[in-house]
Amino acid sequence: MQPQPQPYAQAQAPEWPNPAQPEGQAPQQQPGWPSPVQSEGQAPQQQPRAEVPAEARAQAAADEWPNPAQREGQAPQSQSGWPSPAQGEGRAPQSPPGWPHYAQSEGQWAQPQAEAQGGWSSEGQAAQWAQPGGEGALTGQSQVAWTQSPNHQGSYGPQGVDAYAYPQAPPHPYPYGYGPQPYGGYPQVKRPWTDPAPPGRRFHQLARTERNRWWRPLVGSLFVLAGTIVAMVVLMIPMAIVWVATGHDLNDSGKDGSIFGNTNADLFFNLAGLALLIPVAGFAAWWIQRRRPGTLLSVTGRIRWRWLLACCGLSLAFLGLSYGLSVAAGLAGGDDGGDDGHWVGWGKFLVTALIVLVLVPFQASAEEVVFRGWLVQAVGAYTLEGRTAPFARALSRVLRTPWPGIVVAGGAFAVGHDYTGWGPVDIFMFGAILGWLAVRTGGLESGMAVHTFNNIMSFLVPAALGTLDLEQGSVGFLPVLADVTALAAYALAVVWLARRMGITNRTPAAEGPQPQDTPSQDTPSQSTQSAPPHADGHSVPSLPDGQAAAPYQGGHPIG
Numbered sequence: 001m002q003p004q005p006q007p008y009a010q011a012q013a014p015e016w017p018n019p020a021q022p023e024g025q026a027p028q029q030q031p032g033w034p035s036p037v038q039s040e041g042q043a044p045q046q047q048p049r050a051e052v053p054a055e056a057r058a059q060a061a062a063d064e065w066p067n068p069a070q071r072e073g074q075a076p077q078s079q080s081g082w083p084s085p086a087q088g089e090g091r092a093p094q095s096p097p098g099w100p101h102y103a104q105s106e107g108q109w110a111q112p113q114a115e116a117q118g119g120w121s122s123e124g125q126a127a128q129w130a131q132p133g134g135e136g137a138l139t140g141q142s143q144v145a146w147t148q149s150p151n152h153q154g155s156y157g158p159q160g161v162d163a164y165a166y167p168q169a170p171p172h173p174y175p176y177g178y179g180p181q182p183y184g185g186y187p188q189v190k191r192p193w194t195d196p197a198p199p200g201r202r203f204h205q206l207a208r209t210e211r212n213r214w215w216r217p218l219v220g221s222l223f224v225l226a227g228t229i230v231a232m233v234v235l236m237i238p239m240a241i242v243w244v245a246t247g248h249d250l251n252d253s254g255k256d257g258s259i260f261g262n263t264n265a266d267l268f269f270n271l272a273g274l275a276l277l278i279p280v281a282g283f284a285a286w287w288i289q290r291r292r293p294g295t296l297l298s299v300t301g302r303i304r305w306r307w308l309l310a311c312c313g314l315s316l317a318f319l320g321l322s323y324g325l326s327v328a329a330g331l332a333g334g335d336d337g338g339d340d341g342h343w344v345g346w347g348k349f350l351v352t353a354l355i356v357l358v359l360v361p362f363q364a365s366a367e368e369v370v371f372r373g374w375l376v377q378a379v380g381a382y383t384l385e386g387r388t389a390p391f392a393r394a395l396s397r398v399l400r401t402p403w404p405g406i407v408v409a410g411g412a413f414a415v416g417h418d419y420t421g422w423g424p425v426d427i428f429m430f431g432a433i434l435g436w437l438a439v440r441t442g443g444l445e446s447g448m449a450v451h452t453f454n455n456i457m458s459f460l461v462p463a464a465l466g467t468l469d470l471e472q473g474s475v476g477f478l479p480v481l482a483d484v485t486a487l488a489a490y491a492l493a494v495v496w497l498a499r500r501m502g503i504t505n506r507t508p509a510a511e512g513p514q515p516q517d518t519p520s521q522d523t524p525s526q527s528t529q530s531a532p533p534h535a536d537g538h539s540v541p542s543l544p545d546g547q548a549a550a551p552y553q554g555g556h557p558i559g
Contacts, residue, residue, distance in 0.1 A: 194292050197301065199510035203439050204380035204402040206295040206507070207285075217378035220288040224374060227280035232273045239269055258470075266470055267459070268355050275362035281374045296373035298443025299507045307441070307503055311449035311494060318450055318490040319457055325482035332478060341465030352463040356456055364451040368444045371409045372435045379405035406435040423475035426483055433487055437494055442505030446494045450487070 195209035207217060236259065240250060243260050250260060258266050282293035294301035384396035398404065413431035414424045434447035462468040498505075 194286060194290055197292070197295050197299070197507045199507055201299075201507050202402070202505055203299055203442050204376050204405050206299065207289055207291065207377040207381035208383070209289070209291050211290050212381055214382070216289045217381045220284040221375070221378055223284045223288060224277070224281055224370060227284070228273075228277060231276035231280060235269065235273050235276065239265070263468060263470065264351055264355060267352070267468075268359065270470070271355065271359035271363040275359060275366050277366040277370050278362065281366075281369050284374070296369050296377070296444075298445065299505060300443070304443060304445055304503070307443070307498075307501065308445040308449060310497055310501065311446045312453070314446075314490060314493050314497065315450040315453040317493070318486055319453055321489060322454075322483060322486035323457075325486055326479055329476075329478035329482045341462075341467040343464060344466040348466075349464050352468065353460060356459045356463070360455045360459065361448075361452050364455050365444075365448050367413070368434070368438075368447045368451055371413045371431055372438045372444055372447050375409040375412060376402065376405035376435050376438065379408050402436070402439040406432055406439070409435050418472040419475055420472075421474035422477050422480045423472065426475055426480040429480075429484060430487065433491055437491055440495060440505060441498050441503055450490055 195211050197206050198208055198210075201208065239260070243250065243265065248260070248262070259269060260266055281296060285291055285293045285296055292301050297303050380399075380402065383399050384392045385400070387393055387396060410428045410431035414428040417423070417427050419427060434451065437446045438444050459468065
């Protein structure tokens with residue numbers, strides 16, 4: 001007695017091919033389907049669609065069910081492309097063209113056969129589809145057998161559902177989910193080491209990055225201080241070795257504060273040691289604060305060379321005005337008119353001039369980077385935003401302004417010098433006005449220019465007259481007043497020129513709503529920066545130069 005067909009299969013549609021075909025003849029295919037039996041290396045022929053009589057349709061529907069009664073050694077008939085439950089030994093089951101097969105010999109999923117010229121091939125090998133129930137298994141390097149897909153249920157799929165009626169994603173290359181996940185979510189993107197500059201912010205706010213924490217500015221400041229000491233020691237050791245090796249004695253002149261007992265050697269050591277602060281501060285910004293070192297220079301993350309050259313022109317005018325006012329202060333009875341001296345000759349002057357012209361631009365820029373860049377921004381990174389207590393809210397409004405950073409940086413700049421009398425006031429005002437200009441213009445270019453030219457003149461004039469002395473002594477009131485007046489004029493000229501040139505003092509704004517500060521976040525007389533850069537009505541405070549206390553007799557203070 002023949003077993004009854006199972007209730008989970010559906011009747012075959014009239015378009016399905018008749019599984020019973022004469023030997024050696026391919027079953028009828030739907031138009032566009034490749035023929036499973038082809039000659040090796042040839043593309044399958046497309047079978048035209050023919051009308052099927054009603055009797056053949058009924059017979060095809062009856063033949064949909066696997067016939068368990070077959071001749072001995074022959075697989076039962078089934079739908080074309082469906083795996084037959086009873087297969088002969090060593091014979092690969094059938095599956096729809098293009099679906100991956102599981103290679104039993106290798107334990108891996110075989111690659112889907114590529115469609116080329118209407119046929120199916122696998123890397124140049126003709127993989128022929130055997131006629132269902134007939135002779136000829138799938139040819140290739142290894143026999144392939146059908147295995148369950150991830151959505152497969154039971155032997156032939158869920159009951160009443162044709163498992164291959166709808167397109168399905170190919171199974172995972174590894175049967176049990178192990179191995180690489182080709183479609184496993186979004187790839188992990190490594191976060192950059194440095195945070196971008198906050199959009200729409202002013203110069204003193206550039207350290208308020210996304211990863212800013214309260215300890216980063218503090219630890220960074222200690223690192224800069226320690227780096228200064230280390231840089232000086234590292235520079236002094238080889239210089240001392242060379243100095244002794246050339247037959248000189250250390251501090252053989254007995255002057256206080258002198259290391260090598262030679263003015264040019266001491267000048268070189270001081271200028272070169274201070275120049276090393278540029279990489280120290282830049283590394284602290286990159287490593288500790290996790291931001292670009294260029295943000296210490298300007299809101300654009302770099303030196304704006306065109307603006308720097310313009311400030312150099314204004315600095316030359318400042319030197320002329322400062323020198324004239326200093327001479328007038330001396331004639332009016334100012335302190336320390338100084339020894340007039342005499343020309344020392346080109347032999348002595350050229351050595352000093354070479355040291356000054358080469359190293360002073362780096363020394364002056366290093367002081368600007370540390371005091372007007374790092375310190376102003378380190379203090380500006382501290383805010384009490386979000387606090388609700390009245391005192392905290394009031395203090396937060398003060399901390400959001402540039403003035404705390406300007407005052408702290410100016411005080412530190414004054415402490416780093418040894419002037420007495422009115423000298424500390426001169427140095428403090430010099431640092432304060434340059435810090436204010438850095439915030440107003442969005443960078444250090446104006447400070448670098450005037451600082452460099454002031455130092456060059458402060459060293460070259462005494463060196464030419466033979467009065468160069470690195471000792472920083474007492475400074476009277478009138479020379480300080482002359483410096484304040486000259487530097488105030490320079491500040492007014494810088495602000496005016498920045499407006500004419502359209503120099504920006506904010507980072508590029510982000511798309512969407514831009515953060516706006518309250519009037520107290522800027523300088524007291526300035527409104528929010530909704531107006532064009534430098535279109536606000538600042539009143540320039542009377543802040544002095546501080547570098548030329550006397551008519552170029554003590555030189556710029558060197559730490």
